[in-house]
Amino acid sequence: MAEPIRVVHYLNQFFAGIGGEQEANRPPDVVDRAVGPGKALEAALGGRAVVVATLVAGDNYVAERLAEAVTEIVEHVASFRPDVVVAGPAFNAGRYGTACGAVCAAVQRNLGIPTVTAMAPENPGVDLYRSSVLIVPTGESAAGMREALPALARLALKLGAGEPIGSAEAEGYLARGMRKNEPAARTGAERAVAMLLAKVRGQPYRTELPLPEFDPVTPAPPLRDASKALFALVTEAGIVPQGNPDGIEARRATKWARYPIGNLDDLTAEAFTCVHGGFDNRFVHQDPDRILPLDAVRALEREGVIGRLHDWYYVTVGAGAPISRARTFGREIAQELVQAGVQAVIFSAT
Amino acid sequence: MRLELGTFPVREIAFGHRTHYADGVLQVNREELAARLGEDPNIVAVQLAIARPGESTRIIHVVDAVEPRVKVAGQGCAFPGFLGPAQTVGEGRSHRLAGVAVVATASLPGEIDSLSVKEAIVDMAGPGANISPFSQTLNLVLEFELAEGLLLPEKTASVRLAALKAAAYLGETVRQETPESVEVFELGPCPPDLPRIAYVSPLMHEGVLHNTFVYGVKTDSMPTLLHPNEALDGAIISADYHIAAYRSATYHHQNNPLIRELYRLHGRELCFVGMILCQTLIVSALEKERSASQVAKIARMLGAHGVLISMQNGGHGWADLLMTGQACERAGLKTVLVMAEMADADGRDPSMIMTVREADAIVSVGNMDELITLPGVERVLGGTEYLDAMNYEGALEASPSDEATTALRRLYCVNNQLGWGLVTASAY
């Protein structure tokens, strides 16, 4: 028979049975057995695991000095060499949920020990830690304890045994905002026809790819007077000087660059080319102004329709780019533009 | 239209004196086939090799994979528009050698209009093989060397035609033989209460390099109606050399899994009313709108209640897919989309380049950015070094025989968007 899995359990003062708000300032304390819900947790672990210690800390103590308190707790955890750490359930208690998330995140990061916690989906700890910590959803109050513990115990056993964790749906935790490949039982074609038949018949069906949300942006205030403003040209369509001096890649570019155009009135095919690998570049090779409209912008500048054009243009290749990277490039370029006093941008994509 | 498709299962393939099929063994006269393919002056040399499931073999530079076929009765030939007139196929009788694929390979560096041929890998064993459609077939691997001074599209055209010729050459072995089994494909009458389902197949078309041919001609017209038998009978030929993971080989069009599944349930659970072809990677907003709207119109004219939309390639082509789905839903048609995801290696990027509210039923064929480590192998076919060392992030600089970690995107057809495979992605 294998050694039982060693579990350390984290609780606040209330669930540890020490007291309510009047005890919320208690510093971390260690008990060398299961306490409060830990007893039911241990029962749910079914003899394959034991709670070797319970760490208890007051809600306010942790909330008022989160980093410091978490460091203390992690040190205690380390001394017990657990295979897995379980925190909560915290239900809808905000300070407690945040503490559970913070403890789990720190234990994983600093000790490399897997963790799992549980709380209500609306607990503020969920937003703060769901991207890195396994969180089992619970009801809003301790009345949900009976439903929460079996799922928590099942995940704790898997984690403690070093077994791989399946999808959020299969394992019953809140998705961490990550997509992972896995084998399906039926081919894509079989699943597609079955899904369509369910949809046509008015039966329940579930998409395999919920629509992602794109982060909202507050639009910049409008230009007051274009004829006095400094404009800049930015493109993600890969217009670069011939020879591609910075080696911007044709797809999934790892860099952006800027090139001078202060003394140019037109982009010629002799001097500039296009390295974007996501479309047929024929027409742009003939005339790069078809993407980066320098000739027309200069004409508008001469006529006084716009104030002045910034002496540099900025470029990368958008093809196949992860959105996180596009965001970083956008921020870096924006920072330069702000420093240069640019007030308006003409941005061309494909 | 009634198509009989006779199947000759191939259990072993070997080189020998005479090209013939008997008792599940396909013997190939290597010299004779090489000589035929070498008749094209653009082809300087061709090497033939056999790759079997489970072998420690890696095939690189895959250009296309084709199932050997012969047209036995009815008009047309195995690959109409390429090896004979562009006559409508899908009727009469065709024979197929099953479990075997002609896998055409060639090193095709360089670019045209910034478009290039991307690396495409098939592993016959190991983790890459578990998800690859062509790790499970006996493969006759053709490695072509092309003449100097040709444009990239001239090279791909020669390889494409040679692969089809080879498949037809092998198909001839069973012209006169009696198949082990015969499938009949016919859109017969259905009970009136069954839901009417149309299948929409967007086909890759990008510039002068990446295409899909229908009866020998590139797809760049308005959406059109096909009988699904035409696809099963060789009317659609792949010429997509972009990202390998989400390509569809000619083999997949010949055995389109969505068509097969719709046929399986035809007359019992649904009424399959037809196949609508359209283009993907359409270059202007107006044409995108027109295409999406025309697909919905044709589906309505077919009296469809539901449409199934597959996909080829990606990028802004996924906008075409979503807009087509949206147009169908707005026309009152229940819609399911089949698509791959591009969620970055850690799976944390949004999987799609845009969304439409109506896309509430999607089948995911997996995230092609996820990493996989391919083991070292004893034998490499198709070339000696990976193709994309220069212009792609995370270039594969290892020797093809060594262990290497790559995004799935370089593995041929592993995220096939006709729904061939078992790979999917889930929220973690």
Add this chain to the structure above:
Amino acid sequence: MAKEIERAGIPTAYFTAIPAIPLAIGTPRTVPGKAVTNPLGDPSRPIERERQLRRRMLVTAIHALETPVDGPRLFEPEG
């Protein structure tokens, strides 16, 4: 990327042949391009008329930059 420049407080006119994408992901000021292969041009026109076209597209962009917006909006060229 255009969203990040807007976020930094600089109004940004985003030219693309596929306006459905920026409209779906929340880019504030989008101006339709002609085609993926030539967003700010039209190879079928003589060069002078192509320049006029490009100029009109930029005038639309300037109009977009001078217009207050509170969410993703498409600016079609006038006339």
